[in-house]
Amino acid sequence: MTLRFSRSTVVRFKAFSTTFAVSAALLLAGCAGQKSAPSPEAAARQAKLDQALALFSANAPGGLPAQWEPLLFTRKKKSTEYQLIEDAGRTVLRAYADQASSGLRHAVNIDVSKKPWLSWSWKTSALIPTADNTQRETEDSPVRIVLAFDGDHDNLSLMDTILFDTAKLLTGHELPYATLMYIWENKAPVGTVIANTRTGRIQMMVAESGPAKVGQWVQYKRNVAEDYEKIFGEKPGRLIGVGVLTDTDNTGQKVEAWYGDIRMMRDADGGE
Template sequence: MNPSRAAALALGAALAGCVGVPVDELLASTAIVAELPIEGGQSVEAARFSAGRAGEVPPGWSRFIVSPFARKSDYALVDGGPGVVLEGRADASASGFYRRIHIDPARYPVIEWRWRVLQTPADIDPRVPARDDSPARVIVAFHGDVTRLDLGERFTLRLYHALTGERMPYAIIMYSWASDAPVGTVTPSISTGKIQTIVVESGGFGEWRELRRNVREDYRLAFGEEPWDIVAVGVMTDASNTREKARAQYGDISFRPEP
């Protein structure tokens, strides 16, 4: 049998198997809010890379697949001067690195992190699909009201599950570095409006940069509704569309109440 036809038949069979699955069971976020206790304290340390050791994998963190057809980016703890940080490397590749966590964005709306871009594809811009790469992204995933998902978004959930065997959350904000898009640019993924990129920086190449955002305000801006609980935090170093190379380092990530 022709390999392309075999792949198409396999995908069709997988999609058929997903048809009877309730939409809320296709959301990764449904299980997370049910299984994980909600975080408390004065702040939430979502990523403590500095507490790890170079060469190790941070406990509780794992890779997530962007596309089954894309090569996978690499992530490892390294000595980043000063301290241990997470380094992401992409070579014509795209995959993320994340941990499940349960946070109330009404209580902890402010996210703080630092990163350093060390290598980037040229002329990257999330508004242009062929240039939609980034050496540095910080990702925040949310649960939400499944009744608000339209038919296209429901199909995207089923397709992603059929292709990868994994589940998507209800919505994702990607805080991104981009060389050719103005800071403040908000743009949806070509695949689904439930993934929105917000450009937070376009300069500072080679420098450690500290960033702060209000995820509650950004969610309202990106999706036009109130956010439900945060269910995952991650990073992504991506160069799959440009077929070039990217490299960035990420420091600790925390959530705090509004000042």
């Protein structure tokens, strides 16, 4: 059977919100390990993916961190500026968005049942006053951690199958089976789960809310395996992409933010 897509379906896909766009782009970072009989070079790259995320602090200030690549959505969007800087004796990633939306991504291939704990830190200079991630038109966040997961696409609903097939038709790549983001929200309480308005395969969890900690470094630890199972109602597949995203394109605002090291760990005490 040949799938055909109406003009309205294609237009709706092109108008997807930030969460859908970032999922499509993150997949490009997560394609490693999906082909059979890899070459020795590919096997070596895979071994690196299986080890750990490359740390921002392992780099000298200036430029972009090693193994992290630009995460661009469309040419029509301005890009967020990212650069490694020194902060209190360590290297961190600075982000500056002026009506912009782009991120950085890191390809991985991690079994989150063995490394379920995600650790990260971030800081923002301000909240985005008009941002509201429950509304498509104002969906922005000063900081996001974005996780892309593999899975069995045969388990997708009919509507999601059509949506994913449309994405593949337009981009040449399949979308991640599921995408989970941790965000800083203006009003929604910590722990709130916000679904993408077009597909349940993309979900946001509020890790921080309100202005109380603006201007401070805040450290987080989340059991990703538990969060995923609670949100999606199934056990997670392999983690295939990790991204950071500071975006203000929907609200037209400016914001400056910083990201510390991101780690996947065996336990909450830091065992890698």
